[in-house]
Amino acid sequence: MTDVTFYRDEALPFLEAKRCHKSDLAYQKHFHEEYSIGLIDEGETQAWCDGDLWRVEKGRIISFPPLILHACQPAEDEEWKYKMLFIKAKWFAHLEMPDINRLQIPFLLETGRNKACSMLLNRTMEALTRSATPLEIETSLIELVHKLVDKHAYDLTLEPYGIMETKYVNLIKEYIHAHYTDRITLDTLEHEAGISRYHLIRMFKKGTHLPPHAYQNLLRINHAKKELKKRRSIAEIAVDAGYYDQSHFIKAFAKIVGATPQAYAISV
Numbered sequence: 001m002t003d004v005t006f007y008r009d010e011a012l013p014f015l016e017a018k019r020c021h022k023s024d025l026a027y028q029k030h031f032h033e034e035y036s037i038g039l040i041d042e043g044e045t046q047a048w049c050d051g052d053l054w055r056v057e058k059g060r061i062i063s064f065p066p067l068i069l070h071a072c073q074p075a076e077d078e079e080w081k082y083k084m085l086f087i088k089a090k091w092f093a094h095l096e097m098p099d100i101n102r103l104q105i106p107f108l109l110e111t112g113r114n115k116a117c118s119m120l121l122n123r124t125m126e127a128l129t130r131s132a133t134p135l136e137i138e139t140s141l142i143e144l145v146h147k148l149v150d151k152h153a154y155d156l157t158l159e160p161y162g163i164m165e166t167k168y169v170n171l172i173k174e175y176i177h178a179h180y181t182d183r184i185t186l187d188t189l190e191h192e193a194g195i196s197r198y199h200l201i202r203m204f205k206k207g208t209h210l211p212p213h214a215y216q217n218l219l220r221i222n223h224a225k226k227e228l229k230k231r232r233s234i235a236e237i238a239v240d241a242g243y244y245d246q247s248h249f250i251k252a253f254a255k256i257v258g259a260t261p262q263a264y265a266i267s268v
Helices: 089-093 100-104 111-129 134-148 163-179 186-193 197-208 212-228 234-240 246-257 261-267
Strands: 004-007 015-020 027-030 035-042 045-049 052-056 061-064 070-074 081-087
Touching: 004 111, 004 261, 015 111, 015 134, 027 212, 027 246, 035 111, 045 061, 061 111, 081 089, 081 111, 081 134, 100 134, 111 134, 163 186, 163 197, 163 212, 186 197, 197 212, 212 234, 212 246, 212 261, 234 246, 234 261, 246 261
Parallel strands: none
Antiparallel strands: 004 015, 015 081, 027 070, 035 061, 035 081, 045 052, 045 070
């Protein structure tokens, strides 16, 4: 088995799974466009999420809604293994499940619910890796999500960000989302937000924990992941995503995804 392995089913295009057996793999600040649910199988990690630091030990589940910034640093001298499910947000809209909005808060689970959700995540992962029927895989996934939305008083959650600052941050984020393959300048962002670049940078970093160019880079990498699934050439995708240096693209991709574009494309 390779250090990082991806699993998919063509009948379930909204779902991707990842298994990592690489103890020296640390992830810098990044986000996913999908909802992500992870389980630590061995070792432990320091998980930074939107300004807070969490200790995530063996057997614990941690989840993140789309576009929530996070990073993981495994403990030294320990074997680190984990699995993660990535679920596209549009799939949740079809569930018509009560309290589905509770998934919009990243959290660590209360002990009893953590155990139940771990079992359900493992069941979903096992079904996907052995190429079970789409019916079995999606049924297991729905059971997992149902248990996740059953909120408990002892779950650990994050605090919301300020309303006024969020307004300006959202204006900048919206522009970057619409133009992430372009060469964006601070002049442009200053005009779009209607505030000085000094306040723009300060508010954006406070709200997202990243400068605008790093946020743009994450969008480019997520775009590249989608395009690699279409069997396009890596060189072509690099240019399409806004990278004019292919080696820079490969290094940036590996830091965020944990695998090179070549390795990721092969796993598709």
